[in-house]
Amino acid sequence: MSLQSQFKEFNKKIALSKTEQEELRNKRSVLTDKLRSSKDMPVFDDYCQGSYATHLGVKPVDDREYDIDIALMFNINATNHNPYEIKSKIAKVLKGHNTTDPKIKDPCVTMTYIEDGNAKYHLDLVTYSYQDSESNESQPYLARGKAADEAEWEEADPKGLINYINKTIADADDPSQLRRVIRYLKRWKTLKFSPQGDSEPPSIGITLIALEGYKNSPGNDLLATIDVVNAIKNRFYANGLDTSGNEMWKIAYPLPDSLYFKKPNDVFEKMSTVQQRGFHQKIETLLNGLIAVQNEPDIINQCKKLRKIFGDDFKIPDEASTSRRQSNFFPSSSHSG
Structure with a gap:
């Protein structure tokens, strides 16, 4: 396994x-x-x-x-x-x-x-x-x-957006892997954010950044996910300090310019400054958690860490049927460096 x-x-x-x-x-x-x-x-x-x-x-x-x-x-x-x-x-x-x-x-x-x-x-x-x-x-x-x-x-431009997403995925080196990575992040988002108000980042924002940041990683969804999460993290920029002196972070992402939506636009515009800072903190935690999984040679421990990130649907294999050390284990080897 x-x-x-x-x-x-x-x-x-x-x-x-x-x-x-x-x-x-x-x-x-x-x-x-x-x-x-x-x-x-x-x-x-x-x-x-x-x-x-x-x-x-x-x-x-x-x-x-x-x-x-x-x-x-x-x-x-x-x-x-x-x-x-x-x-x-x-x-x-x-x-x-x-x-x-x-x-x-x-x-x-x-x-x-x-x-x-x-x-x-x-x-x-x-x-x-x-x-x-x-x-x-x-x-x-x-x-x-x-x-x-x-x-x-x-x-x-609702049809244009659907066609843009589907075509970009179809043109990717591994469309199935890209779809899987987006699903992983959508499940993570559901678990880590409240559905109330606008505290939860919009799925369209995560999807669009994933389309841009995805890098094909044959047989390695972990690495592909790390690359996309890193791409999301890199969309944030420092946005001053709050009244307590804490650094604020902002993320913005427009709909594709080729589409006929009202301009200017930003898929994250409904998130408040505090909500965007929380999003940044959770993305950093996610990235660090995934890198920790990457640096862990034992598959059982890897899956335990991933279960904490993605929830109970990420299963931990039976130790008796598992070779505990990954044969392709390479610590800290993301495309992003």
Whole structure:
């Protein structure tokens, strides 16, 4: 049993199964069919976006929920419609469909599904219009605002972002390894950050930096993960001192310039200064922890360290069936130096 095989088993444990994907697909179809059946609803196309569309989904842990982002591309002109009114229509049509009512949020309308008294799934219906309703090649606009007085249309490029991520991964030296590394970091993020507020760094930020920082490491997911974590760490820069004299750290990362989003933009902009400092501290701890694993020659001890980082789904092999010393053990040999 090698460390690499343990990483691959971990990936199988955390990646969404076909059954889970099918269940999410079915819930999407039920909602979109109900919306289309309403005579008050403008014509729209729909598709999945986010991690579901980029094949980077990870099973939730503890009290977290499965989630799916659904783009609703309405064939309407942005200039002729109020974004809040469109979201209000969606919420009205779906009211009473479930045990919980739809909730209008800033970028979407959310439907939450309860099982055994706990939230198990939520679907975010992300609403878009077009600059020209006669052409689905024209500029898309995202419906912003959770209240009427906050409503605005914002330039967006949801399909472009999906295509960018999928193409960049497909063009990588080892697309499967890159996807695994992103999943590892998404599971780590879920375990180490609170889901409340904006303290948790956005998955899109980690994904985009991973696309840039990934280096192919044949048969060595540990090294590939170290390189990506190091790339995230290197995106931080010193940002002065707080009132107690502690150094503050900031991270910023724009959406790809080739895409048609509102500019300037920053995927980490919702994180406060304190939250970004916490993110920096946890990334440093993660990097140090992974390097400690790399410097550990005993596979059992390596897996024990990785279990503390990635949680109980990272299994510790049976000592009786394991050669405890890694045959390919090379301490401190990351690409990053």
